[in-house]
Amino acid sequence: MRREQRIVRAWCEVQSAERTAERTRWLEFAAPEIAAQAAPGQFVMVGFGGRGWGSPFLPRPNSVAAVRGERMGLLIRAFGEGSRRLASLQSGDSALLLGPLGSRYRLGDARRILCVAGGVGLAPFLFLPRWAQQKGCGGEIRLLYGERDARAVFDPSKIQELCGLEAEIWTEDGSLGNRGRVTDGIDLDGVDLVLACGPTPMLKLVRKQALQAGVPCQLAVEEHMACGVGTCIGCAIETVDPDTGEQGYDLVCVDGPVFPAERLRW
Numbered sequence: 001m002r003r004e005q006r007i008v009r010a011w012c013e014v015q016s017a018e019r020t021a022e023r024t025r026w027l028e029f030a031a032p033e034i035a036a037q038a039a040p041g042q043f044v045m046v047g048f049g050g051r052g053w054g055s056p057f058l059p060r061p062n063s064v065a066a067v068r069g070e071r072m073g074l075l076i077r078a079f080g081e082g083s084r085r086l087a088s089l090q091s092g093d094s095a096l097l098l099g100p101l102g103s104r105y106r107l108g109d110a111r112r113i114l115c116v117a118g119g120v121g122l123a124p125f126l127f128l129p130r131w132a133q134q135k136g137c138g139g140e141i142r143l144l145y146g147e148r149d150a151r152a153v154f155d156p157s158k159i160q161e162l163c164g165l166e167a168e169i170w171t172e173d174g175s176l177g178n179r180g181r182v183t184d185g186i187d188l189d190g191v192d193l194v195l196a197c198g199p200t201p202m203l204k205l206v207r208k209q210a211l212q213a214g215v216p217c218q219l220a221v222e223e224h225m226a227c228g229v230g231t232c233i234g235c236a237i238e239t240v241d242p243d244t245g246e247q248g249y250d251l252v253c254v255d256g257p258v259f260p261a262e263r264l265r266w
């Protein structure tokens with residue numbers, strides 16, 4: 001199948017970098033060619049050029065979290081070597097971006113959409129409402145967003161600024177918003193599409209609820225990957241063809257990261 005998009009590989013400069021929660025940064029890159037094409041659910045591989053440029057050698061995948069004119073936003077939480085280096089970037093620094101990559105959420109003619117975000121799984125939903133408005137698709141959107149505690153919550157006013165929606169916040173200890181897991185907030189009454197992004201245990205719960213209720217559901221899956229373009233086969237996951245029942249494997253980088261819930265063999 002012919003790709004509709006042109007994958008761009010370019011050193012891009014950080015235009016702004018701000019702390020938005022504990023270990024979490026919001027970065028905007030000057031990346032006009034990626035920004036012009038990217039859609040919610042898609043990602044970029046972010047690297048530092050490999051040998052001679054310091055570690056890590058391999059790039060890391062990150063969801064496109066905003067497109068503002070010629071700028072592209074990323075939401076970064078520092079865990080290991082790659083995300084720590086990325087989170088340490090300041091205005092004027094550059095990183096090597098490759099993208100846009102992967103599949104996007106498909107809104108079709110859904111009128112009531114429930115988005116469920118866990119942790120940095122918030123990233124695509126910071127982008128989706130305005131993108132949908134621009135494309136003239138998608139209806140009323142409700143955004144549920146969960147974190148461990150208040151310190152991890154991405155600045156709520158920044159969420160509103162970026163996506164134009166007020167997120168319904170859930171924290172496990174009740175220190176901000178509702179107390180409990182974000183999946184406790186799911187109510188599928190009247191919903192005709194569920195979109196989710198976050199840790200795998202959360203996605204499994206969302207998938208179960210949506211399949212039980214017979215509501216179409218799309219999940220953005222996270223896997224470690226070395227290339228992002230289907231060469232390393234490092235991000236293979238077990239899938240099933242819902243029509244034929246035939247089992248196989250898909251690659252999160254090129255077949256995903258967004259999959260219909262019924263395609264995942266979980």
Ligand SMILES: Cc1cc2nc3c(=O)[nH]c(=O)nc-3n(C[C@H](O)[C@H](O)[C@H](O)COP(=O)(O)OP(=O)(O)OC[C@H]3O[C@@H](n4cnc5c(N)ncnc54)[C@H](O)[C@@H]3O)c2cc1C
Binds near residue numbers: 064081084
């Ligand atoms: C399609 C896609 C989109 C992504 N989008 C984003 C995004 O928008 N923002 C973002 O911050 N991350 C995102 N990630 C995850 C990000 O790629 C990883 O956090 C990153 O690869 C970690 O690299 P590292 O070198 O920092 O950590 P590694 O050295 O690879 O790992 C260090 C340790 O941290 C753990 N770890 C790594 N990542 C996570 C995590 N996300 N949650 C919990 N523990 C973790 C590892 O298991 C390991 O124990 C995305 C991943 C995929 C596949």
